Amino acid sequence: MAYSVELTAEVDRELGKLDPQHSKRILKFLYERVAKLDDPRSIGQALHGSRLGEFWKYRVGDYRLICKIEDDRLVVLLLRIGDRKEIYR
Numbered sequence: 001m002a003y004s005v006e007l008t009a010e011v012d013r014e015l016g017k018l019d020p021q022h023s024k025r026i027l028k029f030l031y032e033r034v035a036k037l038d039d040p041r042s043i044g045q046a047l048h049g050s051r052l053g054e055f056w057k058y059r060v061g062d063y064r065l066i067c068k069i070e071d072d073r074l075v076v077l078l079l080r081i082g083d084r085k086e087i088y089r
Contacts, residue, residue, distance in 0.1 A: 003040055003074045005030045014081045022063065026081065029060045040069055040076050055079070063087075 007015070015023040034040050044058040047066070058065040064087040066080040080087065
């Protein structure tokens with residue numbers, strides 16, 4: 001039971017602004033590592049807080065990926081990409 005990966009339009013723009021090497025590494029992580037798992041929650045961590053519990057974070061180098069995992073559709077929806085220093089603001 002593999003998951004598929006979807007990107008929001010904002011994430012698509014953010015990937016275009018990144019260095020091609022970084023964006024390739026992020027996409028490779030999502031499609032080759034996260035999407036192939038039976039449970040994408042087995043890696044990464046849940047965000048803490050009353051309103052943030054449904055979101056999941058993954059670390060790829062200095063970048064953080066904020067995702068929403070939709071079990072009913074078997075989709076990992078990538079919502080934001082950012083440097084670890086700025087993503088949580």
